[in-house]
Amino acid sequence: MSAARLVITCPDRPGIISAVSGFLAAAGANIVRSDQYSSDPAGGTFFLRMEFTGAGTDIAGGFAQIGERFDMDWRFWDAAVPKRVAILVSREDHCLQELLWRRRRDELDAEVVLVASNHEDLRSDVDAYGLPFHHVPVSPETKPESEARLLELVAGHCDLVVLARYMQILSGDFLDRVGAPVINIHHSFLPAFAGTAPYTQARERGVKLIGATAHYVTEELDAGPIIEQDVIRVSHRDDVATLTRLGSDIERLVLSRAVQWHCEDRVLRHGETTVVF
Amino acid sequence: MSAARLVITCPDRPGIISAVSGFLAAAGANIVRSDQYSSDPAGGTFFLRMEFTGAGTDIAGGFAQIGERFDMDWRFWDAAVPKRVAILVSREDHCLQELLWRRRRDELDAEVVLVASNHEDLRSDVDAYGLPFHHVPVSPETKPESEARLLELVAGHCDLVVLARYMQILSGDFLDRVGAPVINIHHSFLPAFAGTAPYTQARERGVKLIGATAHYVTEELDAGPIIEQDVIRVSHRDDVATLTRLGSDIERLVLSRAVQWHCEDRVLRHGETTVVF
Amino acid sequence: MSAARLVITCPDRPGIISAVSGFLAAAGANIVRSDQYSSDPAGGTFFLRMEFTGAGTDIAGGFAQIGERFDMDWRFWDAAVPKRVAILVSREDHCLQELLWRRRRDELDAEVVLVASNHEDLRSDVDAYGLPFHHVPVSPETKPESEARLLELVAGHCDLVVLARYMQILSGDFLDRVGAPVINIHHSFLPAFAGTAPYTQARERGVKLIGATAHYVTEELDAGPIIEQDVIRVSHRDDVATLTRLGSDIERLVLSRAVQWHCEDRVLRHGETTVVF
Amino acid sequence: MSAARLVITCPDRPGIISAVSGFLAAAGANIVRSDQYSSDPAGGTFFLRMEFTGAGTDIAGGFAQIGERFDMDWRFWDAAVPKRVAILVSREDHCLQELLWRRRRDELDAEVVLVASNHEDLRSDVDAYGLPFHHVPVSPETKPESEARLLELVAGHCDLVVLARYMQILSGDFLDRVGAPVINIHHSFLPAFAGTAPYTQARERGVKLIGATAHYVTEELDAGPIIEQDVIRVSHRDDVATLTRLGSDIERLVLSRAVQWHCEDRVLRHGETTVVF
Structure with missing residues (x-):
């Protein structure tokens, strides 16, 4: 089963995890590990790393719209590629x-x-x-x-x-x-x-x-x-x-x-x- | 700003994080910390803990449907209540x-x-x-x-x-x-x-x-x-x-x-x- | 059984432990713990701490001669005195x-x-x-x-x-x-x-x-x-x-x-x- | 400068360190590290390890008498011999x-x-x-x-x-x-x-x-x-x-x-x- 990672840094605001996990679910991915950190209770920087299976990194193209909407610095990586x-x-x-x-x-x-x-x-x-x-x-x-x-x-x-x-x-x-x-x-x-x-x-x-x-x-x-x-x-x-x-x-x-x-x-x-x- | 926690244990399957974070986003909550663990790559047990602000624990009632859908053991807790x-x-x-x-x-x-x-x-x-x-x-x-x-x-x-x-x-x-x-x-x-x-x-x-x-x-x-x-x-x-x-x-x-x-x-x-x- | 300590700092040279332990043996003391350190293989500073029983700190007077001979900074302390x-x-x-x-x-x-x-x-x-x-x-x-x-x-x-x-x-x-x-x-x-x-x-x-x-x-x-x-x-x-x-x-x-x-x-x-x- | 070690285990009693360090001093040795432990305040087992320089392990022969006197299990070892x-x-x-x-x-x-x-x-x-x-x-x-x-x-x-x-x-x-x-x-x-x-x-x-x-x-x-x-x-x-x-x-x-x-x-x-x- 191929595994991949998505790493995101962006300004913190409500709805990011929902948008990202909704996208992954629609792409048929199963999230096997998720780590998240916000640098401040409000107005800080949002950091997210998700590991998922069941969807390739070729879903990256479709993600650009979400990336833009939340002003994200984002990256997919195929876990099989060292x-x-x-x-x-x-x-x-x-x-x-x-x-x-x-x-x-x-x-x-x-x-x-x-x-x-x-x-x-x-x-x-x-x-x-x-x-x-x-x-x-x-x-x-x-x-x-x-x-x-x-x-x-x-x-x-x-x-x-x-x-x-x-x-x-x-x-x-x-x-x-x-x-x-x-x-x-x-x-x-x-x-x-x-x-x-x-x-x-x-x-x-x-x-x-x-x-x-x-x-x-x-x-x-x-x-x-x-x-x-x-x-x-x-x-x-x-x-x-x-x-x-x-x-x-x-x-x-x-x-x-x-x-x-x-x-x-x-x-x-x-x-x-x-x-x- | 009131903070609350949601803790979930359930059988693992795709879409859980999406459903949960979508619910919280719709309730106006901002997730400030999220930890997730799956006991196996497939077919294991799913564990999730989320800290959020901007929504009270009175949203628990609305959550029952999601809890039932994913066969969850779930609990909200107001962080202000020791x-x-x-x-x-x-x-x-x-x-x-x-x-x-x-x-x-x-x-x-x-x-x-x-x-x-x-x-x-x-x-x-x-x-x-x-x-x-x-x-x-x-x-x-x-x-x-x-x-x-x-x-x-x-x-x-x-x-x-x-x-x-x-x-x-x-x-x-x-x-x-x-x-x-x-x-x-x-x-x-x-x-x-x-x-x-x-x-x-x-x-x-x-x-x-x-x-x-x-x-x-x-x-x-x-x-x-x-x-x-x-x-x-x-x-x-x-x-x-x-x-x-x-x-x-x-x-x-x-x-x-x-x-x-x-x-x-x-x-x-x-x-x-x-x-x- | 009363216990006491002897702590010594002096220039390192051969014979110090022999002189000190000979003195304590003659005074009827039994050494129960001894720690020693020399700061250099030769020409350094010698540090010694001995715990002993069977002799009081009133033996300190007799020690002055050894202290002088080896140019020691030395001190006895009764372990029962906090x-x-x-x-x-x-x-x-x-x-x-x-x-x-x-x-x-x-x-x-x-x-x-x-x-x-x-x-x-x-x-x-x-x-x-x-x-x-x-x-x-x-x-x-x-x-x-x-x-x-x-x-x-x-x-x-x-x-x-x-x-x-x-x-x-x-x-x-x-x-x-x-x-x-x-x-x-x-x-x-x-x-x-x-x-x-x-x-x-x-x-x-x-x-x-x-x-x-x-x-x-x-x-x-x-x-x-x-x-x-x-x-x-x-x-x-x-x-x-x-x-x-x-x-x-x-x-x-x-x-x-x-x-x-x-x-x-x-x-x-x-x-x-x-x-x- | 050749270095050697002496390791001793024997029944504890007063005078051991004095006898051993006196012997080493007489043999021209300088003790550079000494560690000692007694398993009990009285009547226990005595353990000693000394590192010394300035005397070879050929002094072992002369030590047998002390070893016998205190019923020691003893051993010299040349630090240069791996x-x-x-x-x-x-x-x-x-x-x-x-x-x-x-x-x-x-x-x-x-x-x-x-x-x-x-x-x-x-x-x-x-x-x-x-x-x-x-x-x-x-x-x-x-x-x-x-x-x-x-x-x-x-x-x-x-x-x-x-x-x-x-x-x-x-x-x-x-x-x-x-x-x-x-x-x-x-x-x-x-x-x-x-x-x-x-x-x-x-x-x-x-x-x-x-x-x-x-x-x-x-x-x-x-x-x-x-x-x-x-x-x-x-x-x-x-x-x-x-x-x-x-x-x-x-x-x-x-x-x-x-x-x-x-x-x-x-x-x-x-x-x-x-x-x-």
């Missing part, structure tokens, strides 16, 4: 391995179209999964050429870019032209310890928990909408190396959850924050 | 204190109509909150009379009975006649350590986490539908007294959450389990 | 209630010598526990007089000052003269959201976890050594009022743990951080 | 992958000497790490021969056997003759849901958290001393397949921690439970 994902990585393997291994286990509703890295270190890991690996070196002088090369590889060829511990800052120009959302994993519980060496900062501040944050990338560093965060308990005994090791377990789980949720169309942007159904 | 709660307790104060204190802070959408106990110990605590306290002693010989007295106090006078560490087993006859759901807190992570002295059992087994379970009471001891559970990490250093102390913090939080969710009509029974929206 | 604690509070009751209630249950190894507040709101709550309540109003103009009055009340009369949501900043002068450590609870996961209105900041940033931090107070606001932190998961559905309510549960648990650990001599300061045994 | 680990696995890859990947990252203080399986499925995964893989099929008829073959492979060649989701029950005879501790991961929060299909049991019972348990294997199924446990929150939405997937993340983390702690000599058996330093 999102195409490009992964950028530097030298650390843990987030990459976690994503590729989950993909192999069918735990990630995604097709990994390529892995690109500014280092050669992880080529054999990617080869082992039979996936294309591209070495795109970056230096301060060659950054524009590197980004141009990355754009050639990913723009138009993927639905999502994942920075799996990619230790380069992407320019605003790159973000404008990549044509797909970009998810990054930051190795701290943002907004604490933004920027470099968060585990060193955490050790110096003496925090009792460390964390990781998956967020959409925007031009402002480590400030984009947060998708998922988690933490782990640490103590005075844990030096920076141990914090880094403990934190890497959180990083790969948090990033995996964020990517999976995005691929299931469960993450809706709401200004500088997210709604996660 | 559930009437009776609390039974024995000697331990922590769960009772937590509930009364939350009620005072307006964190519990409930009216505590009375506290009854088989001991006198907590009378002054209840007095301090200006609530009625009833001493209903129980002994093996007087159990039928005690339950009869409790039924006099609570049956028909409350929407929910909470066992806040009430250390007596209620008979099937009492449960049949009380006319309201009964929530209990068990001081273990069920189904582990059912029955007596769970912290002693936990110590002997050497578990590394202990927990608590809030569940609806059924005739079978510690086997009713689970509403909420949580755990806390423990170690070899923690003796039974320490486990009891650590566990009591989990018990009162778990029970509070379960009672609050029930009072918000967010807990729907599904056979021997629950759906918690 | 720390004297003064609590400062403003209008929010949750942290105060938690501490007083735990004290009544014998879960806090402390004697609460007084509660002082810049508001009258919580007087009856404190009265209910039979404890002295002092109203010490503060305004920008009267701050020096207020602090002088607080110093009269607490300096020399307590071993610990606890700020249980006391919404006034204490001056450096006050901290210099109070003669006891001061523990504060901050309602965020520091260093995120220092300063005012952390839950509003958290809502705006869209974090997926909120937290609380108990720390020793230093002159720099919200920057003192952290004793304990914890978090709770939140979502887009939780507005500032809900975050405040959820966070208050974390605040009172985190503060209670920090105060209890301090009272058990389990928290040792290490520069701007803590060692918690 | 434990030799044999892994048994069936068809599920997640626990095996986690262990091998952590070994490659130097996060596991172990040498994996071989992987044996009753199925061929995971041979290529093991080959990819350059480790020996042995296929030892098992059927009800051939179980004695299979266990004999496994004993040939592992007895005397490893310090630890890890059952990384090995779906065969080992006989008491095997356990008697294997000559090394055996750690198993059970896919439930024991003692809940021992035996087969724990996730199905969890779904039917409607629990709100699922867990995993790493324990030493004894002849009684799923009843050996627990080393580590953890849980993850689940809901009514999670079917058995989802529980299995969510649970597998907990299984691999719990097993990894248990194996790592064992390899660091931090797990001491205490009857049917463990002391974990």
Whole structure:
């Protein structure tokens, strides 16, 4: 039985759910999951995600009229079509391995179209999964050429870019032209310890928990909408190396959850924050 | 602005959400929160909870036709009307204190109509909150009379009975006649350590986490539908007294959450389990 | 059987444990718990906490020689003597209630010598526990007089000052003269959201976890050594009022743990951080 | 700088720490970490683990006299010598992958000497790490021969056997003759849901958290001393397949921690439970 999703964001007003569910019922669809959120009791923004069976996404054409009537930002997605994902990585393997291994286990509703890295270190890991690996070196002088090369590889060829511990800052120009959302994993519980060496900062501040944050990338560093965060308990005994090791377990789980949720169309942007159904 | 809730359980089939939301739209209601769950892709049970504003619960009469058409178990509830709660307790104060204190802070959408106990110990605590306290002693010989007295106090006078560490087993006859759901807190992570002295059992087994379970009471001891559970990490250093102390913090939080969710009509029974929206 | 504790901080070098445990053995003590930490493999700081029975704290005199030999900061404490604690509070009751209630249950190894507040709101709550309540109003103009009055009340009369949501900043002068450590609870996961209105900041940033931090107070606001932190998961559905309510549960648990650990001599300061045994 | 560990279990009595630390000081050792636990205030069992530098494990000979005097079960271990680990696995890859990947990252203080399986499925995964893989099929008829073959492979060649989701029950005879501790991961929060299909049991019972348990294997199924446990929150939405997937993340983390702690000599058996330093 084919399944599909409908995701809607629009100004809140009465009658939206009735109009949408009436349309789906008329199209022969059975709603199997419905999540809804209104940002305010009145006058806010309305968010809706419905999963349904029994009707294809070819019903999208007929939906345009409702979309227009309620000034909706709307999208249908066939649940059988995995999102195409490009992964950028530097030298650390843990987030990459976690994503590729989950993909192999069918735990990630995604097709990994390529892995690109500014280092050669992880080529054999990617080869082992039979996936294309591209070495795109970056230096301060060659950054524009590197980004141009990355754009050639990913723009138009993927639905999502994942920075799996990619230790380069992407320019605003790159973000404008990549044509797909970009998810990054930051190795701290943002907004604490933004920027470099968060585990060193955490050790110096003496925090009792460390964390990781998956967020959409925007031009402002480590400030984009947060998708998922988690933490782990640490103590005075844990030096920076141990914090880094403990934190890497959180990083790969948090990033995996964020990517999976995005691929299931469960993450809706709401200004500088997210709604996660 | 008055708010109300509609909670529905029925056999799953296409068109339910459309019919319900169409009815609410026609009644001038604005849906501010909607949660839905189907127990199976096809042929399962359908669960729905909607919060809406702009229409009173007096629209319930008009809903009967839809309820009949879809063979629904349905209920409207005015969000401004708190559930009437009776609390039974024995000697331990922590769960009772937590509930009364939350009620005072307006964190519990409930009216505590009375506290009854088989001991006198907590009378002054209840007095301090200006609530009625009833001493209903129980002994093996007087159990039928005690339950009869409790039924006099609570049956028909409350929407929910909470066992806040009430250390007596209620008979099937009492449960049949009380006319309201009964929530209990068990001081273990069920189904582990059912029955007596769970912290002693936990110590002997050497578990590394202990927990608590809030569940609806059924005739079978510690086997009713689970509403909420949580755990806390423990170690070899923690003796039974320490486990009891650590566990009591989990018990009162778990029970509070379960009672609050029930009072918000967010807990729907599904056979021997629950759906918690 | 009387129990006592010995807590030591000194430059690390070989032979310390041998000297200390040899001394205790000669004094007839049986060590029932020993925790030790060295900040570095070599040349760091050495921290030790031992619990022992079978010898009183009157053995302290004989220890001075060892203390001098190893350049120790050391302290014996009779486990039967509770720390004297003064609590400062403003209008929010949750942290105060938690501490007083735990004290009544014998879960806090402390004697609460007084509660002082810049508001009258919580007087009856404190009265209910039979404890002295002092109203010490503060305004920008009267701050020096207020602090002088607080110093009269607490300096020399307590071993610990606890700020249980006391919404006034204490001056450096006050901290210099109070003669006891001061523990504060901050309602965020520091260093995120220092300063005012952390839950509003958290809502705006869209974090997926909120937290609380108990720390020793230093002159720099919200920057003192952290004793304990914890978090709770939140979502887009939780507005500032809900975050405040959820966070208050974390605040009172985190503060209670920090105060209890301090009272058990389990928290040792290490520069701007803590060692918690 | 070479580091070593001394682990001691013996009847508790005064003077043990003094004798041990005096011996180490005389041998020129610097104690960098010390953990101690007494099971009872008096007359219990004493557990000690010390990490020290500056003296080799060749001092063990001189220690025998102290060991005899206090009736100790004692062991020195050179921290530079990794434990030799044999892994048994069936068809599920997640626990095996986690262990091998952590070994490659130097996060596991172990040498994996071989992987044996009753199925061929995971041979290529093991080959990819350059480790020996042995296929030892098992059927009800051939179980004695299979266990004999496994004993040939592992007895005397490893310090630890890890059952990384090995779906065969080992006989008491095997356990008697294997000559090394055996750690198993059970896919439930024991003692809940021992035996087969724990996730199905969890779904039917409607629990709100699922867990995993790493324990030493004894002849009684799923009843050996627990080393580590953890849980993850689940809901009514999670079917058995989802529980299995969510649970597998907990299984691999719990097993990894248990194996790592064992390899660091931090797990001491205490009857049917463990002391974990």
